[in-house]
Amino acid sequence: MSELKLTGKIKVIYDLQTWDSGFSKREFVVTTQEQYPQDVKFEAIKDKAAQLDTVAVGDDVDVSFNVRGNEYNGKYYVNLQAWRIQKATAGAPATPPMPEKPDTAIESFGEEEDDLPF
Template sequence: MAYELTGKIKLIKDTEQFSSGFTKREMVVTVEDGNYPQDINLEFLKDKISLLDSVSVGQEVTVSFDIRGREYNGRYFNNLVGWKVTAGAGAEQAASSYPTENPAPAGGFDAFDEDIPF
């Protein structure tokens, strides 16, 4: 399931490369939430790290992300993994790793629900 948040970029970290060849890059977005703004850390993995090249600190963005969870030694951890960044409120240009040349099917996106293996 995909989620979305909108806020202002507080920090974009450098790309981290691990000995296994795995790469990630993190971004912190400040989301106004009543009296207490929330600093939300999102990570971008592998080929998605290039999405952060088109945005900068202080910029208003909308980020689409998935929530990933795992267990390690009896403790549970969650990660917010970004896959799309749209710059500015209502901006038409989106930095996305998904192709946009194929339009949605005539029946809408619900037509794909039965084909998804997860």
């Protein structure tokens, strides 16, 4: 599977959860910056949770993640496990802007003089 990446603004960072087995995770929510924004919940497990100490609510971030699925008691679950969380590159838009008008080459098609002899 190719690398999955999402860019957005951190909306919520939850407290670290730990279990007796030594497993720990920290969940957080990122709001995408597109025409119809989506709130996407991620989890950072074990040592990856420490990356959330370098960002704060309101920061623009790039999140690289894996999709994990499992079955428990006949129900299926999907988790998005973040493995890299970093502040977004300054000045780069979260999503590319939509073009305001069609490409001029397409508009002028057929309007040029034809130099062909046939």
